[in-house]
Amino acid sequence: MKKRITIKDIAKVLNVHHSTVSRALRNDPRVNAKTRDTVLAYAREHEYQTNMNAVQLRGTSNNAIALIVPNINHSFFADIISQLTNLAYNKGYVISVFQSNEKYQQEKEIVNTIIQHNFAGVIVSIAKDTINSDHFALLKKFGIPLVFFDRVCEDIFTPKVKVNNYEITANATEYLIKKGYSNIAHFTGTTSINVFRERQNGYVDILQKYGMEYVQPIVIEEDFSVEIGKIIFSRLWNFSVKPDAIISSSVHVSTGILLEARKYGIKIPEDLGLITFGSLLSSEIIEPQITYIEQPELEIAAIAFDLLEKMIKKEIQIGELIERQVQAEIIFKKSC
Amino acid sequence: MKKRITIKDIAKVLNVHHSTVSRALRNDPRVNAKTRDTVLAYAREHEYQTNMNAVQLRGTSNNAIALIVPNINHSFFADIISQLTNLAYNKGYVISVFQSNEKYQQEKEIVNTIIQHNFAGVIVSIAKDTINSDHFALLKKFGIPLVFFDRVCEDIFTPKVKVNNYEITANATEYLIKKGYSNIAHFTGTTSINVFRERQNGYVDILQKYGMEYVQPIVIEEDFSVEIGKIIFSRLWNFSVKPDAIISSSVHVSTGILLEARKYGIKIPEDLGLITFGSLLSSEIIEPQITYIEQPELEIAAIAFDLLEKMIKKEIQIGELIERQVQAEIIFKKSC
DNA sequence: TTGAAAAATACAAACGTGTGCAAAGATAAT
DNA sequence: ATTATCTTTGCACACGTTTGTATTTTTCAA
Structure with missing residues (x-):
């Protein structure tokens, strides 16, 4: 050596x-x-x-971009990471990925690390746990370009890429109603996160519009998993009034629902309709094929990267509030 | 600002x-x-x-660890990334994840970036494309601790964590033989990578041991995907002698096989047996449930991290060859 | 009260790079 | 040959930290 x-x-x-x-x-x-x-x-x-440390100390260029996601082993985020990495590579940037593990504390420490290492910019989807946005404000204060995607901080002025969660969930709910389902439940995440709050609002608003009485927003505070899906579904199923359809915010949870439903001998789509956010790699194999909501991961990544690059190049000012919305899509299959 | x-x-x-x-x-x-x-x-x-740039320039501590994987959106790697991130966090390190995209060129540039930014250590699973190990030799030359896992460079002396690919594939093949299958094909990746070479050797050796004539190692040079699985299977199925069982190295490819098999009206396990490396999130839902080979991702991550940490702490010398092997396991279901 | 030891602080140099400015060298024009 | 212009190189400082050594201040004992 x-x-x-x-x-x-x-x-x-x-x-x-x-x-x-x-x-x-x-x-x-x-x-x-x-x-x-x-x-x-x-x-x-x-x-x-x-020696990039010397270069950066001197205050010259830096081509390192940080990406913070709640979970890497979740196909929505994994796809975005993968795509961002490719986009960045082609433009001469390097992406470092950080996992917050859905924890506010970890996210905060990651942000500190990013500041301390003088990254050129940051792309973030926040943790479920994140109630305070001071750390992101700090990032802005230090002049580091910041772009949110999917899960955003509402009180920080900066570019954001969001999905039409309200609209698509409303559409999915309405679709179920028109298919004849009347007891529709909604399995989603903590409403402190814009994504899940918007989905819930879309769901509730449509049910009210149609004057439906059975409104069941099931908020899952735990991490999404097959296991928690089983538990929550099982609990709901033992209520006096059972749902005849479910909209689920997570494929993991949906998998749990399907397994538990099979155990109870529940038939899909006859006894229970199901629409889930996100698709499974093997979705085509499952019988019946599950109707799902597809989010445009590639587009999200492309827009987020473009916005960040423009900020780095000073074409967009730090602190400028730009909201871009991308359209999710219902892929109609056989589960309702 | x-x-x-x-x-x-x-x-x-x-x-x-x-x-x-x-x-x-x-x-x-x-x-x-x-x-x-x-x-x-x-x-x-x-x-x-x-300002970590100043600190690192001075030559003091650095708690940044780099992780290079071929693909982030592949559950095997995603699980390992996730686990490593947690382990590192608990020990005060920060993990930056880099994706080589299975490309030698990208991998090389990532390694340069790592050297230039003075990371404390690197954990790597190499790209399929990687034929040359000079860049890793360079890493060693610069005194940066390096640990390989799963896909390794055979000619670099450094700690490595490997899976018992030869043995487990041999076992899977033997299991199929004992189940009465006689025309067993093997879908795997490029044999320039130890993982796929070892699997193939395990497969071939057992067939020869049993004096089986039908030996079909199908080497997929392209990236694993559902689409390529369909294509390759379809091509094979149109041979004069059809396989009655397949061992597949990738869940993506297996999914393609299943879909194509269904199109042809092939019944599993009667007409075709299947064993696949890696499981699907929804594997329990699929009928019939697929027998698969489970790799201990958590254990791999734990050992790799432990070895790297010991190198960083100088408890293990750079250039020391340490090989740790973990055991994969066949999870018996209904597909053969 | 003095002196020595201990505690606290200041000084200076170093890490590797980039850049404005000065100086030197080369070339061209008169 | 002399001056002006252009090209090329050298010089010195700055970026923010850390650390060995020197210096100052405080403490305490005789």
């Missing part, structure tokens, strides 16, 4: 000043072509690697 | 030298308790954030 070579080392060997080496490496026109080539050749041969 | 505060700023205001501030912030016993408290209070109030 040898000590890493620096521009000063190169300068010493080639008998030039290190500033010349610096310029040569960065293709500054102010350096002679011949010396530039000599420097580049030497640098390549000795595997010179820029 | 205000300029960020530094220790020198604090020092100036409190009429002390900045070195005193530095020590106060780090709880150095050499600073008076009263001044320490004053400094800490002022720092907290004015939201002081350490």
Whole structure:
């Protein structure tokens, strides 16, 4: 293990000043072509690697973008991460992914790390736990570009990419009503998050519009999982009035519902209709195929990245409130 | 947007030298308790954030760990990322995740970025594309701790966490034989990767041991996907001799196989047996439930992290070859 | 009250890079 | 040959921290 070579080392060997080496490496026109080539050749041969800490300390460029998501092993986020990574790569940026684990405390610490390491920008979908947005305000205060997607902080002025959750859930609910279902339940997440609040509002508003009495917003405060889906469904099913349809905010929970429903011998779509947000890799194989709501992950990623890049390039001011909405879509199958 | 505060700023205001501030912030016993408290209070109030670039340039600590995976949106890797992130968080480290996209070129650039930013250590599962290991050798040369998991570089001496691919595939093949299947095909990835090569060897060796004639290692060079699964299966099915069982290295490919099989009216397990590596979130719902090989993601993550941490703490030397093997397990269901 | 020891603080240098400015060297025009 | 212009290189400082050493201040004992 040898000590890493620096521009000063190169300068010493080639008998030039290190500033010349610096310029040569960065293709500054102010350096002679011949010396530039000599420097580049030497640098390549000795595997010179820029020390980005020095560069960033100096206050020059930085191409590192941070991405904070609640869960990496959730296909919605995994798809967005994957797409963002590709977009960034093509534009010369590098994405570092951080997982908040749905925890406010972890999210806060991640934000601190991001500030301390001087990232060029941040793309965030907040944790369920996040009740306070001071850490994001801090990010703004330090002049770090910030873009929210999907789960956003309402009280922070910055670009945001949102899904038409209210509308799509209203549409899904109305679809179920028109199919003849009358006891429609809604399984969703904590209403402190815009996503789940909007879905719930869309659901409730339609039921009220149709004068339906059976309104069951089931708020799952725990992390979405197959297990919790089983438990919650089982609990609901033992009520006096059972639902005849469910809209579920999570594929994990929906899977739990399906398994539990099978245990009880409940037939889908006859005894129970089901619409779920997000699709399963194997959704086509399941009988009956489940009607689901597809969110445009690729589009979300593309817009979020575009907005962030514009902020980094100062084409969008920090603190500017821009809201972009993308359209989710109901993919009609056989579960209702 | 205000300029960020530094220790020198604090020092100036409190009429002390900045070195005193530095020590106060780090709880150095050499600073008076009263001044320490004053400094800490002022720092907290004015939201002081350490500039890690300066710290790292100075050559002091660094708690950033890099993780390179081929694909984030693949449940095997997503689970490992998720787990590693938690382990790291509990030990005071921060994980940055990078996606190589199965591309050698991207992987190389990621490694350069890691070197340039002075990460404390790297955990890697290599891209299918990776034929050359020079970039990892470079990492070692720069003294950066490196641990491989699952897909490893055979010619780099460093800690590695591997799965018993040979053995488990041999077992799966033998199981199929004993179940009465005689034309067993094997769908796997490029054999330049240890994982797929070992699986193939396990498969071939058992068939030869039993003197089976029908040996069909189908090497999929493309990225695993439902679509490619359909195509490859369809192609194979139109051969004169059809397989009566398949071992598949990817759930995505298996899904394609199942869909295509259904299209042809093939019955599982009667007409076709199937064992797949990795499980689907919804695997319990599918009829028939698919027998699959479960890999201990949590254990892999735990061992990899432990090894890396020991390297960072110099308890393990850089360049030391340590191979840990974890056991995959066949989860018997109804598909064969 | 003095001196020595201990505690607290200040000083200075270093990490590797980038950049404005000055200086030197080369080229061209008169 | 002399001056003006352009090209190329060198110099020095700055970015924010940490740390060994020197210096000042405080404490305490004789």
